Amino acid sequence: GDTACEEATYLAGLAGKVYLIVRKPYLRASQIMQERVMNNPKIEVLFEHNAVGLFGENGVEGVHLVKRMGEPDEEKIDLAIDGFFLAIGHTPNTDIFKDFLELDEVGYIKIDNPTSKTNIEGVFAAGDVADPHYRQAITAAGMGCRAAIDAERYLSEKGL
Ligand SMILES: Cc1cc2nc3c(=O)[nH]c(=O)nc-3n(C[C@H](O)[C@H](O)[C@H](O)COP(=O)(O)OP(=O)(O)OC[C@H]3O[C@@H](n4cnc5c(N)ncnc54)[C@H](O)[C@@H]3O)c2cc1C
Incomplete structure (x- = not known):
């Protein structure tokens, strides 16, 4: 492909x-x-x-x-050969969430861009499971930071 x-x-x-x-x-x-x-x-x-x-x-x-x-x-x-690289496509490992979180047709967790909010209040998604476009270590780390801030704000708003 x-x-x-x-x-x-x-x-x-x-x-x-x-x-x-x-x-x-x-x-x-x-x-x-x-x-x-x-x-x-x-x-x-x-x-x-x-x-x-x-x-x-x-x-x-x-x-x-x-x-x-x-x-x-x-x-x-x-x-x-000197090196072997697998490039057989991507399937996000999100099966365990499919009954709870809204996923796209491929299986990526849908987030309310630019935030990390999912369809369930208080649940945030970050990284490759929620990123059909970039799927890189640095972008996953950035999304992790955003999710952490979103979670912290969510807890503060709840007075927790
Ligand atoms: C061959 C290859 C080469 C790559 N090269 C690069 C590169 O050069 N540069 C770059 O920036 N990116 C590269 N990437 C992409 C990069 O690895 C990913 O974008 C990044 O690791 C995504 O981080 P993540 O935290 O979202 O997911 P992951 O790193 O996949 O972490 C997910 C974690 O969740 C754990 N997990 C899964 N299911 C469960 C469960 N049910 N319960 C608990 N834990 C669970 C997994 O064990 C894993 O530790 C490469 C990827 C591959 C496959």
């Missing part, structure tokens, strides 16, 4: 060679992201490949791949 194409394009700016391992025979990413990947000479897309394990003595030295897994012409391939 878009996540993998974005990460591969980013990594191609840092690495000499990037393999994009795709289980299906096609990419699900948007057209523009696919074009960026396909037009990048440093990126090689391995369609119909499954990564089934990593190997190496002092770190990652390679990946075990299976091409056309489960098909009659299935093929096992070992590929030398």
